[in-house]
Amino acid sequence: MAVSKAEYERRVERFVRTCRDHGMKVTHQRMEVFRELAGTEEHPDAEAIYQSVRQRVPAISRDTVYRTLASLEEQGIVHKAEILFSKARYDANTDRHHHFVCTECGRVRDFYSEALNELPLPKTVTSLGRIESAHVQLRGVCAACARRKR
Ligand SMILES: [Zn+2]
Numbered sequence: 001m002a003v004s005k006a007e008y009e010r011r012v013e014r015f016v017r018t019c020r021d022h023g024m025k026v027t028h029q030r031m032e033v034f035r036e037l038a039g040t041e042e043h044p045d046a047e048a049i050y051q052s053v054r055q056r057v058p059a060i061s062r063d064t065v066y067r068t069l070a071s072l073e074e075q076g077i078v079h080k081a082e083i084l085f086s087k088a089r090y091d092a093n094t095d096r097h098h099h100f101v102c103t104e105c106g107r108v109r110d111f112y113s114e115a116l117n118e119l120p121l122p123k124t125v126t127s128l129g130r131i132e133s134a135h136v137q138l139r140g141v142c143a144a145c146a147r148r149k150r
């Protein structure tokens, strides 16, 4: 699913700002990689991003795409959404959100919930380490898969 034009533009604008703040040049290739991710809610993996960017920028190498994603992640510009699979999936949505993961097709959908944002964390967790972020991952069968099965 594609994101709205307004959201897309907000992400690109934030990307440019964050790069500047971190002294990172907004190169053509970085921009193309980010644009690919900013326009989708699919949480694609690096290979899928590479395959799409290639359509627009045939000269880009797989290695460049992977390295770009890794450096954007290091700067906190994109997030890694470690989900069900061994492959890292990337997420340009850096607003506080949660995930619904379909166990059939592997689709990952964002959702927002003030109530979940404020979920109190059990004291026992702090003995495991310092918490840096928390998000809720729901697993189930998405509407499209449920329809297909019927
Ligand atoms: Zn599904």
Ligand SMILES: [Zn+2]
Pocket (backbone or CB within 6 Å): 043, 081, 091, 093, 097, 098, 099, 109, 110
């Ligand atoms: Zn997400």
